[in-house]
Structures are given as C-alpha cells and as structure tokens.
Amino acid sequence: MVAFARSEPRRPRILDVGGRRSHYTIGVPADIVLTDLPRQSEVQHRLDLGVTDGMFQRTLARRSNVVEALYDDMTCSRLESASFDAVVAVEVLEHVKEDDRFVSEVYRVLRPGGRFVMTTPNGDALRTVSGDHVRHYTREGLYRTLAGHFECVQVAYAIRGGRLRRLGLQPWSLAHPARTLLSMGANLVAAIQPAQAATTNDARGTRNLIAVARKL
Template identity: 45%
Template sequence: MPVILITVRNDIKKLIRQTKKKHLKILDVGGRKSPYTINLNADITLQDIPQESETQEQLNLGFTSDILTSIQKKRSNINAIIIEDMTQSTIEDRSYDAVVSVEVIEHVVEDDLFVKNISRAIKKGGWAYFTTPNGDFIKNEGPNKNPDHVRHYTKEGLKTLLEQYFEKVEVKYAIKTGKYRVQGLRSFSLREPIHTLKSIFSNIINRFQSRGVKSTSVETAHLIAICYK
C-alpha cells in the first residue's frame, strides 16, 4: 500500500486507542470511497460534495450514485452518508467524537469556515486529523499545477489556521517524496505484473525512507495535523 495510506491508518488507529472509548463516531470529511477509515473499530459517517464538474470527475472527487451504491455494499462500518459542502454544514454541534479529513482542505476556498464547521461538529475532548500537501516544499504552480487545489499550506500557515478553532494543534511533515513515492502510488493490476511488483517494491523502499522525517521540511510530500478540542 502507498506509504501515506499506511501512515494515516496507523495514526488514526493510535488516536482511537488513546481515546479509550468503546466505539467512536467518526466523520470522514471528503471521504468518498476513503480507504483511510475502512475496517476501523468505529461508526463512520462519510461526508462529501456531489460530483458535478468535469474536473471533479477527472480527479475522482465527490459522490455519484454509483459510488454510493458501491460503498453501501462493501463497507460494514458506514453508519451514514452526508452529501453536502462542509462550508455549508447542517451537522449539529458536538455530533462526533472525531473528524478525519485526508487531502481535502487544499481544495476548499473558504478554508476558515471549513475548519470552523469541523471543530463545531466535534465533542469536547475529541480530535481532528488533517493531511494536506507540504507547501514548504511542493508548490502548486507551473505545468504540474493541480487545477483543483486552491492553495498548498506551509507548516506554520496550517498550524495558525487550525489553532483558531482547536485548543492543541500538532503539525508534522510526512512521507519522503521522490521516484519511489511516485512509483508506489501507481495502482496494482494483475494485468501488469511488472508494474505491480515495481509499485510494491517502491512502497517498501519509501516506507523506510519516510522514517524520522517529521521535522524535515524539504523533500517531504505531506503535512499531517492532529488537533484536540
């Protein structure tokens, strides 16, 4: 599996254990078919916007009726699905023990309102988990610009935003970038065994490369933020 997936799932499992509650209610914001919350010992609510634009379709963003049908058949821990924009959230205050938002906030124009509504949905003593591209190293500009990314955050910029709505915020760098990370992101296919083996090998190498990089701003692909209410 890609190292970001392994890292996120391990982090979330650790947070669930630390919460010391039998069965958490977790809101997965921008979750879509999110592999990050599959098989977690928690009741998961998936929240995402409807897939309406051509760009969203190309980038596999948002919900469609086909995706909803597939999710409901395959995911046993899905408690509910909410189709709405988090910046216009109708979720009641303090409805969830935790919120997970993986590679979403960089897509949001009104990021302040986005974070405010996430914080509002979390119970006292709960937590939020965010990931986003590392803007200290990866600039969203030039020929490789992602058309659906509004901004890439620096570590300090992200921390400053989140501290407006959470009592405690920890932000770290994650995942060594380079050829092994890129190769490891390729999907697996039995029809392409050589490419699949290269992806597996690359993920093994990248996992070792990514150890001890939480304070390294250069050549790291992601920022991870853990926030507490």
C-alpha cells in the first residue's frame, strides 16, 4: 500500500474495512478512513469482533494518517459512491454472510482505476472452518467472487511470513517499546522486499490468499 500511495499523483484516500485491527495501513502516506461494526453482543466481545467508541478514539489518537473512523456495514454501506482510491480488507470477507453484496459495495465506493486489496485464509489448504468464519475461499472461488464485479482480478497464495509476519502484526504501543520496535522492524523488512517474494502460485505451505481487484 505504501508503493501504491506514493505512485498516486495526489494524496490518496483509502478505506480500511475492519481496520481497527489492521496494521497494513499504518505508515501509508494517505488519508485513511477506518470502518467496522459496533460491538453489541457477548459473542463479538468473546471473539474480539467489532469496535467501541473508545477503541475508535484510541486509534485516532495514535495514528496520524487516520482522518475518520466510523461504524459502517459494508454489505449496505452509507459511504459515498466513487469516493476512495483504494479499499483494504484484511481477514474480513470470511466473516461476511452476504459476500457478494460486500464486494458490490466495495466496487461502488471505489473511483475508476481504484483497487481492492484483501487477504483471507487459504481454503485450498484449510479443511475446517473457524467458529467465527462463515466460509473459507479457494483461490478459484475467491477469483469468481471478485470477478463477478471487478474487471481485473489477481489472486495468489501469500507465502507464510513466519516470525517476521507475526511480529509485524503486533500492535504498537508506548507501553511496550521493545515489542513496538520489533513490529516496526519486521514491517520495514517486508516493505523493502520485492512484491513477487510475497506471493506464489503453489498452495503448499501457505495459509492465506491475497487478492488485488481493479475497477476500470
């Protein structure tokens, strides 16, 4: 996302769906809008799903590139059409019952030329569905879901990042400086590696799918 943002002629506007837990837009030179569902049930609390006002406020306080954080359901979004240069959804779609409506709304809010970047567990490798997941996508199945709306779709297996990937996903906090430095370092290494090194056409040893869909 950093490379994408820097390639844009103006500062891009990026929507991070379910972004309260996403670290993939941290440090991206863009105006980030975070959306998530409100935490209303005990099940959501137990599974750490959804957000509260306090969570949003803490995110706004610690991230300078987040310009707005709001409650929104991407299957019936209230966001303006053609208002974002990119949409990011990290490990979100597998939780959504109405996935076709979700993808349709992502397409609607993107500007022409905009990109939808997403990850999801690799259904070609996983044989059981987690309790809070509606489904798992195979590479072919995810391609079909996205191609039903987008003109240009690429889906690949994301190479297991091992320890570096896990460190990079750790939350940043002044209360835990050592962990924060390790997380920042891991993300820096990932950022300077060639993009081709992060994906493969071989499902073996992979845990996730990564997709990029473009609106023409």
